[in-house]
Amino acid sequence: MSRTVFGFLLLCLAGCSGLNTTFNKPYAPLDEVQASPPPPLPPPPPLKADQARVERVLGMERDRLWLTLSSRPVGIAPQVLLAPREVMLPSVSAGCPLERNLARALVVYLNEQLAGQVMQLEGMAVTETGVVAEVILDGQPLLQRLEAEGLARPLGSFGWCPPGH
The missing domain is CATH 2.40.50.90 (OB fold (Dihydrolipoamide Acetyltransferase, E2P))
Incomplete structure (x- = not known):
């Protein structure tokens, strides 16, 4: 009986793996991921002597x-x-x-x-x-x-x- 229950649970878990979207889809849309990074910020203006x-x-x-x-x-x-x-x-x-x-x-x-x-x-x-x-x-x-x-x-x-x- 325990083998039957174990087999049933294994089949259920295997069937659910296609439903878990957390691990098989990216978090950000693909066009955002492939876009180039923003340009770097310009350096701050130079400081005066004081x-x-x-x-x-x-x-x-x-x-x-x-x-x-x-x-x-x-x-x-x-x-x-x-x-x-x-x-x-x-x-x-x-x-x-x-x-x-x-x-x-x-x-x-x-x-x-x-x-x-x-x-x-x-x-x-x-x-x-x-x-x-x-x-x-x-x-x-x-x-x-x-x-x-x-x-x-x-x-x-x-x-x-x-x-x-």
Whole structure:
């Protein structure tokens, strides 16, 4: 009896193989598959001497940003520590959880906003520890954008931690 059941199941499965269209038909129409690939995108325009293209925000060190730059001014390493001039950023090593969480949120926000973007570094100074500059994005100071999001304050402002932290 078990041989009969096994034989019957084998015949059923063999008969169903012609119905399974997932493996015997292409996913895309043939004319699309045979079409030539789209032309490559043109290269981005060259940058000015005080501009850099951000690839990724890696994180923070105290109140400075670790960036990976795909294009950058001469004398700046591909991975650089940037201290935006006249901007107070939350610190990942702050004494209170609020400021540490703001620093983490800042990294996420900047990765969303800066990836692939060109930033202008006005008044750029290369130091032993990185770069200090006023950062301009799309003609607007970075401070204005970050301040509107609650992720930065003008230099000299009160911090985010309550007194005693």
